[in-house]
Structure formats: C-alpha cells, structure tokens
Amino acid sequence: MERIRFSSDPSQRRTGIRKRCPDPKELQVSKELNLTLQIWRQNGPDETGHFETYAAERISEDMSFLEMLDIINEQLVENDEVPIEFDHDCREGICGTCSLMINGQAHGHAKATTTCQLHMRKFEDGDTIVVEPFRARAFPVVRDLVVDRSSFDRIIEAGGYISVNTGAASDANLTPVPKEAADTSFDAAACIGCGACVAACPNSAAQLFTSAKLAHLNLVPQGQPQRFERTESMVETMESFFGSCTNHGECHEACPKEISLDFIAFMNRDYVKAKVKNRKLAGQT
DSSP states (O other), X not given: OEEEESOSOGGGOOEEEEOOOOOGGGSOOOOXXXXXXXXXXXXXXXXXXXXXXXXXXXXXXXXXXXXXXXXXXXXXXXXXXOOOOOOOSOSSSSSOOOOEEETTEETOSSTTOOGGGOBGGGSOTTOEEEEEEOOOTTSOEEETTEEOOHHHHHHHHTTOSOOOOOSSOOOTTSSOOOHHHHHHHHHHHTOOOOXXXXXHSTTOBOHHHHHHHHHHHXXXXXXXXXXXXXXXXXXHHHHHHSBOOOSOOXXXXXXXXXXXXXXXXXXXXXXXXHHHHHHHHTTOO
C-alpha cells in the first residue's frame, strides 16, 4: 500500500490509503472439479432401485452439493432424460428437508453440516461420490433420493404441542423461566427434523429426534401440564415406527445441529415417571 494526497490545495489536503491493483495472475481462481457420481435411481416405493453413473465435469468448488445436482439435472433435461428427484427447500440448513446419504454418511462427511451447506471444496478432483436416499424402513423411498418422513409427523401429532387458552397474547415476562432451563430448551429446539439420526443409526432408532422434541417442551413451564401424558404418547408412537436405541451414539455424530445424547436420558427418565404417574391418574395402582 502507498500513502497518497487527494488534493494539492494545502487547505483541503488530506491523506488516505490506496490499495494496489492486483495483478490478474495473482487473482485466486475457483478450482474446478471433475467427479464421478453414482446416484440411486428408483421409480417408486414398490420398484427395484439401482445405481446410475454420471460424469460431473467442471464443477466449481464454490458450489454447494445441491447446486452440483442442479447442474447434473440441467444436463439430463437437455438430453431429454428424466432428472434426479431430491428433496430441498431453504438451502440454508434450517428446514431439514435435504436428506442424502453421501458416501455412506448422512449429509456427508463434514461435521455439523446439512447437505445443502456441504460445498464441493470438501471433495477432491477425480473423486467418486456415491449418493443414496436415507435408509430406514420408516422412511420408504418415494422416488430416487426422496423419502417419506411422515412417521416423524405421527410422533409430533401424538403430543408435540401445548394447550393454551385463546385470546390476547400474555406479557412476555408473565411466566418466569429459569435461564438454564430456557438455554437447554433452545438447544433441543435446534433440531430440524431431517432424519439423519435415523439414517445413521444401525437400528434406525428415532430417540434423538423424539427426545429433542420432548425436551424443548418439557423443560419450560408452558409444557408442564401435559408433560407426562406427552412423553408416554410420543415415545410409544415412536416405538411403533422405529427401532430401539442401543447407545451407539451414531445419531449425535450425524446430527447437523449436534443435539446432545443427554436428551435421550432425559426422555427415558420422564417415560418411567410417566408410566407410574399416568397409571395412578387412571386408578390402576
């Protein structure tokens, strides 16, 4: 850098910093990758699927993984071929819609990253990338890379809500909430419901998802009236769709929001309490 004067008039003299124009040879050009993609294609839930191989050429390392798939689809459409079906929505890592197994890992190998936030700079030129849908009996394949995750909806329907009186909104500070409880509840509420925990678990268990949805309600005062009824209902609905937890911990490692395993312990404790409390209310003990 060099210091310069903007005026020759002493009364208006001032100094500033002027950056040297970079040499075009010094400008960093985005690296381009040539990749081989093995992508799962399946026409429907009752059809037999298979892998198809595609060449992804001159892919910028600044692209996201879904942008790369968009490029492949554009090429397929131009060649009058059927494009690859895959779920996407916000592309910001907050909606939980994207659901891809990339090289055998839910959302890919980058930690705390959803598929839409995974950039091609994480891969090397010449790599072969295997792309599959989430694998779980509770997540049947709809088409190609799209899966049906409505089993999560059934869990939420079973109790993922609170009952409140209608009318004017109450004051924000009317119900005091301990800071520790509020912080922990917010940590649980970070769950985006993508299903990576189920896809990563060898048992296809949904304990991490269910425990997060329970904790963010059960830890705050607004969720206390239905706490044990909610816990029993949601856990038993979960068990009708998903496998059992055997503490592998793969769910936490695959979770893009890094939901803690502690919430599973919290859910199990509340479930035991719920079985006792709800039986007493029903007059069974």
